[in-house]
Amino acid sequence: MNKTVLKTKxxxxxxxxxxxxxxxxMVARLRMPKTSVYRMAQSLxxxxxxxxxxxxxxLGLSLLTxxxxxxxxxxxxxxxxxxMERLKEETKEAVNLVIRxxxxxxxxxxxxxxxxxxxxxxxxxxxxLYAGACPRVLLAFMDEVxxxxxxxxxxxxxxxxxxxxxxxxxxxxxxxxRNQGYTVSCSELENYSAAVAVPIFNHEGAAVAGLxxxxxxxxxxxxxxxxxxxxxxQAAMDIxxxxxxxxxx
Amino acid sequence: MNKTVLKTKxxxxxxxxxxxxxxxxMVARLRMPKTSVYRMAQSLxxxxxxxxxxxxxxLGLSLLTxxxxxxxxxxxxxxxxxxMERLKEETKEAVNLVIRxxxxxxxxxxxxxxxxxxxxxxxxxxxxLYAGACPRVLLAFMDEVxxxxxxxxxxxxxxxxxxxxxxxxxxxxxxxxRNQGYTVSCSELENYSAAVAVPIFNHEGAAVAGLxxxxxxxxxxxxxxxxxxxxxxQAAMDIxxxxxxxxxx
DNA sequence: CTCCTTGTTCCGAATATCGGAATGATAATT
DNA sequence: AATTATCATTCCGATATTCGGAACAAGGAG
Numbered sequence: 001m002n003k004t005v006l007k008t009k010x011x012x013x014x015x016x017x018x019x020x021x022x023x024x025x026m027v028a029r030l031r032m033p034k035t036s037v038y039r040m041a042q043s044l045x046x047x048x049x050x051x052x053x054x055x056x057x058x059l060g061l062s063l064l065t066x067x068x069x070x071x072x073x074x075x076x077x078x079x080x081x082x083x084m085e086r087l088k089e090e091t092k093e094a095v096n097l098v099i100r101x102x103x104x105x106x107x108x109x110x111x112x113x114x115x116x117x118x119x120x121x122x123x124x125x126x127x128x129l130y131a132g133a134c135p136r137v138l139l140a141f142m143d144e145v146x147x148x149x150x151x152x153x154x155x156x157x158x159x160x161x162x163x164x165x166x167x168x169x170x171x172x173x174x175x176x177x178r179n180q181g182y183t184v185s186c187s188e189l190e191n192y193s194a195a196v197a198v199p200i201f202n203h204e205g206a207a208v209a210g211l212x213x214x215x216x217x218x219x220x221x222x223x224x225x226x227x228x229x230x231x232x233x234q235a236a237m238d239i240x241x242x243x244x245x246x247x248x249x
Numbered sequence: 250m251n252k253t254v255l256k257t258k259x260x261x262x263x264x265x266x267x268x269x270x271x272x273x274x275m276v277a278r279l280r281m282p283k284t285s286v287y288r289m290a291q292s293l294x295x296x297x298x299x300x301x302x303x304x305x306x307x308l309g310l311s312l313l314t315x316x317x318x319x320x321x322x323x324x325x326x327x328x329x330x331x332x333m334e335r336l337k338e339e340t341k342e343a344v345n346l347v348i349r350x351x352x353x354x355x356x357x358x359x360x361x362x363x364x365x366x367x368x369x370x371x372x373x374x375x376x377x378l379y380a381g382a383c384p385r386v387l388l389a390f391m392d393e394v395x396x397x398x399x400x401x402x403x404x405x406x407x408x409x410x411x412x413x414x415x416x417x418x419x420x421x422x423x424x425x426x427r428n429q430g431y432t433v434s435c436s437e438l439e440n441y442s443a444a445v446a447v448p449i450f451n452h453e454g455a456a457v458a459g460l461x462x463x464x465x466x467x468x469x470x471x472x473x474x475x476x477x478x479x480x481x482x483q484a485a486m487d488i489x490x491x492x493x494x495x496x497x498x
Numbered sequence: 499c500t501c502c503t504t505g506t507t508c509c510g511a512a513t514a515t516c517g518g519a520a521t522g523a524t525a526a527t528t
Numbered sequence: 529a530a531t532t533a534t535c536a537t538t539c540c541g542a543t544a545t546t547c548g549g550a551a552c553a554a555g556g557a558g
Contacts, residue, residue, distance in 0.1 A: 002292035003514065004253045004546075009296045016314070019322055024504065033548045038506075043251035047258045048350070055504080059319045061350040064357065066261075067316010068373020070308045073268055101297070101310040108313065124317020252545070253515075273535070282517045287537075304535080 007032070011040050012049060012059075020056040067124065074099075076209055077109045079242045080200075084111045084211070087235040091228055093215040096195070098134040099208060100142070101126075103150060105135035113215075130156055130170055131163050133185040133197035134212040140177035141199045141207030147174070162187040182229050186217055194220035196228050198236045203244030211236045256281070257289050261298060261308075269305040316373065323348075325458055326358045328491045329449075333360045333460070336484040340477055342464040345444075347383040348457060349391070350375075352399055354384035362464075379405055379419055380412050382434040382446035383459040389426035390448045390456030396423070411436040431478050435466055443469035445477050447485045452493030460485045 014021060014029055021029075027037050041057055044050040048062030071077065077097065084095045088111045097109040107125045129139040129150065139147060151174075156165040162185075164170045177183035186194040197212035213228050220228075237245075263270060263278055270278075276286050290306055293299040297311030320326065326346065333344045337360045346358040356374045378388040378399065388396060400423075405414040411434075413419045426432035435443040446461035462477050469477075486494075 002253065002257075002288055004251060005257055005289070005292040005296065008251075008254055012315075016318065022504085034505090035507095035548050036546085039251055039546085040254075043254040047254065059315060059322065061319065061348075061355055063312065063315040064319045064355065065265075065316075065373045065375060066308060066312040067314075067319070068371060069265065070310065070313045070316070071373075072371065073308065099310075106310055106313065122317060122321065124314045124320075126314060271535085283536090284517050284538095285515085288515085 007036075008040050008044065011037065012044065015050075015057075015059050020053065020058045022055050022057070026057070071108070071123070074108055076200075076239075076243065080109060080209075080211070080239050081111070083235050083238050084109065087111075087211075087213065087231060088113060090231050091213050093213045093219070093228075096134055096212045096214055098138065098197075098210040098212065100129070100138045103129060103154075105129055105132070105138055105210070107134075108209075127189055128154070128157070128159075130154060131159055131185070132189040133183045133195035133214070134210040136173065136185065137177055137183040137197040137199050137210045137212075138207065140174045140183060143206075160187050160189055160191045160193075164188065181233065184220070184225055186220065192217045196220070196225055196232060198229070198232045200236050200243070201240040201245040201247065203246070205245065205247055208243070209239075211239065256285075257293065260286065260289050261293065264299075264306075264308045269302065269307045271304050271306070275306070320357070320372070323357055325449075325488075325492065329358060329458075329460070329488050330360070332484050332487050333358065336360075336460075336462065336480060337362060339480050340462050342462045342468070342477075345383055345459075345461045345463055347387065347446075347459040347461065349378070349387045352378060352403075354378055354381070354387055354459070356383075357458075376438055377403070377406070377408075379403060380408055380434070381438040382432045382444035382463075383461040385423065385434065386426055386432040386446040386448050386459045386461075387456065389423045389432060392455075408438055409436050409440045409442075413437065431481065433469070433474055435469065441466045445469070445474055445481060447478070447481045449485050449492070450489040450494040450496065452495070454494065454496055457492070458488075460488065 010030060011026060014026060018025075023034070023038060023041065026041065027034050030037055041050060045052060045057075045060070048060045050057050051060040076099070080097050084097060088095045092113060094113055095111045096107055098105050098107050100106070104126045105128070107123055107127075110123060127135045129135045139150065142150070151167065151171060156163070156167065156170065158165050164173065173183070182196060182198045184194070184196050193214060194217045195212045195214035197210045199207040200209040200211055202208045211232060213232055259279060260275060263275060267274075272283070272287060272290065275290065276283050279286055290299060294301055294306075294309070297309045299306050300309040325348070329346050333346060337344045341362060343362055344360045345356055347354050347356050349355070353375045354377070356372055356376075359372060376384045378384045388399065391399070400416065400420060405412070405416065405419065407414050413422065422432070431445060431447045433443070433445050442463060443466045444461045444463035446459045448456040449458040449460055451457045460481060462481055
């Protein structure tokens with residue numbers, strides 16, 4: 001493995017948390033010699049992955065181009081988008097599409113309601129698999145070996161006021177989710193936000209994505225959930241069918 | 250400058266044109282030793298910038314995360330979006346927001362009409378500064394030194410049926426654009442598409458972005474242009490004002 | 499004026515990369 | 529079944545590259 005490239009990525013990763021950083025700030029965080037950091041930053045600027053604004057560095061515009069290309073090439077998005085629009089109309093809530101990337105959940109599409117309610121999700125955003133309805137539905141439908149490995153080694157960090165931090169509770173929720181075919185979350189990723197999620201299957205029957213309806217907590221009473229779940233399941237099945245899924249769900 | 254990083258970027262750049270590539274294909278294009286390409290690809294996979302699907306490589310999902318972050322942090326987008334929505338309603342055409350990244354134009358936001366007319370633009374897409382209304386308006390309002398340097402060294406490549414390929418003609422169009430305060434293009438980037446564009450200025454009076462109205466060629470007769478230009482100029486001025494622009498436009 | 503801090507350049511040492519060749523694995527062909 | 533071909537992956541020694549401490553330059557603050 002290429003050591004230089006790995007170090008360079010470490011530098012780039014700093015910008016996930018910080019919008020702008022000066023050279024000394026990067027040096028402090030990376031605990032690497034100033035010269036090395038200086039050179040890496042120079043290289044990244046040359047590539048367009050970083051750019052310099054005065055004495056601050058920030059992420060570069062090349063990343064926008066690459067990111068857009070990736071989004072464009074994810075065909076599940078194309079398939080899902082019209083169904084998501086329909087689901088939004090039916091539920092009057094925001095709809096999210098999430099896939100798994102390694103041990104993280106990644107939001108790849110969303111459809112918003114007109115009302116400007118703050119929601120946690122943004123396309124490109126990541127969340128751990130244990131927190132939130134959509135991530136957890138992905139976890140629930142992972143294959144057993146992977147899921148066990150994940151559950152063993154994961155550390156549950158509190159993100160919002162009701163993030164699950166007890167492994168026993170998590171295991172129970174995951175089991176429940178798999179049996180019921182849907183998951184619910186309240187204030188796990190962002191306070192006062194709730195969501196219901198179901199899995200989407202591909203032609204091999206693997207759960208390749210999660211579909212969720214999300215909004216402010218007061219609109220997700222048990223009654224609301226009962227109303228939403230069938231709509232959600234139907235939408236997910238429509239998408240799964242288009243991906244070649246043959247099973248019954 | 251870091252040679253390893255530069256080579257690695259070359260590899261990544263292959264994926265701008267190709268969705269998927271195998272190792273031998275990459276080797277052929279890069280004309281580098283197989284081992285080197287192999288190692289670089291491995292590293293990029295480790296970073297999440299590439300991923301392997303069977304024996305093919307494709308762009309990785311980390312790029313989506315970084316790309317979304319860059320988009321989120323471009324505050325001109327936030328400022329422009331509501332104005333762009335309004336302009337779309339007024340003109341019933343797609344509206345694009347473009348900035349300059351080095352010697353290229355970069356589409357950073359767009360608002361579409363409901364009618365599913367094919368347009369060239371996608372967020373993250375790039376175009377040369379000489380082709381298309383929006384790119385050329387950026388060129389027209391670049392500072393003179395940069396613009397001259399660009400015009401001297403640029404090679405005009407035909408992209409669609411009416412791409413300007415004569416430097417004299419380009420110079421004339423650029424001059425016109427600067428004098429009139431707007432530019433028009435027909436079938437320069439994509440056949441049968443037309444656009445009108447105006448500049449957006451920041452607090453320093455620099456033209457930091459271009460705003461365009463775009464649609465199918467038949468809807469952009471000289472009369473239409475006369476109707477659209479004032480609306481476009483007003484919208485651009487609204488955005489410029491929010492960015493702190495004091496001038497008269 | 500002096501003391502920090504920060505950005506940038508230099509250069510010799512060391513090490514990480516390089517790439518040819520070998521190996522393993524798989525599929526296609528005779 | 530044996531053979532050939534293609535591709536992915538591993539090995540290893542030579543060497544080109546990176547590394548990082550130190551020095552230098554340029555402000556800014558006290």
